[in-house]
Amino acid sequence: MNLAKQYLELFLVFFKIGAFTFxxxxxxxxxxxxxxxxxxxxxxxNEFMDMLALAQSVPGPISLNTAIFVGNKRxxxxxSLFTGAGIILPSFIIILLIAIVFTQFKDNQVVERIFRGVRPAVVALIVAPLLGLGKSAGIKISNIWVPITVALLVWLLKISPVYIILFSAIFGILYFLFIKQKTKK
Incomplete structure (x- = not known):
């Protein structure tokens, strides 16, 4: 396969993902x-899981970061430019079209109800893949209490996610230094 076709293939794979994922x-x-x-x-x-961990640790949308890392590796x-454009372009086009059309329908009750009804489906579309990724990363389903606790802390107690991340980082470092290291000896 020549180089132009490889770039096009990268673009189309990520364009398809960007266009058909909610x-x-x-x-x-x-x-x-x-x-x-x-x-x-x-x-x-295992390369993908490592790349995913890296994509989560750098600023920016995880899907774009992952696409860029895949494009760069390939x-x-x-x-990276082709995968990045492929993943971004569908959303850009759709949002542009919605912005043009939505101004005409923004006060329509039916449209408002449709958007309210779609919200639970979007949550399910996010949760289901996360559970699958957690399993492939070796995370036990019995640890589901962690994200639920974090969500409740943010929602009910209005604790900033920044504090939760900082606490988790400190806890993880201390756990590794004092508990994990002792079990190795």
Whole structure:
């Protein structure tokens, strides 16, 4: 396959994912994984999971970060441009069209009810893939109390997610230094 076709293939794979995924970046991750690891075999599963961890740790949308890392791994900097454009372009086009059309229907009760009805489905579209990713990363389903507790702390007690992240980082470091290291000896 010549280089132009490889760039086009990268673009189309990520354009398709960007165009047909609802629920944001986390809902795209299982689709990206399926395309990149299972169908195209561009990455091994452990490489993808490492790349996903890296994509979560850098600023920006996780789906875009993942796409850029895949593109870079596959075809270097230009590959990153094609995957990045592929994942962003569908959302940009859809939001632009909605902005043009929505101003005409923003006060329509039917449209408002439709958007209210879609919210639970979007939550389910995010939660289901996260559970699958957690399983493949070796996280036990019995630890589901952690995200539920965090959600309740943010929602009910109005604790900033920044404090929860800082606490978790400090706890993780202390756990590793004092508990995990002692069990190795």
């Amino acid at each position: 629920g944001g970046g986390y809902a795209m991750i299982p689709l990206i994984r399926n395309e990149v690891v299972n169908k195209k075999k561009w990455l091994a599963d 075809l270097g900097f230009k590959g």
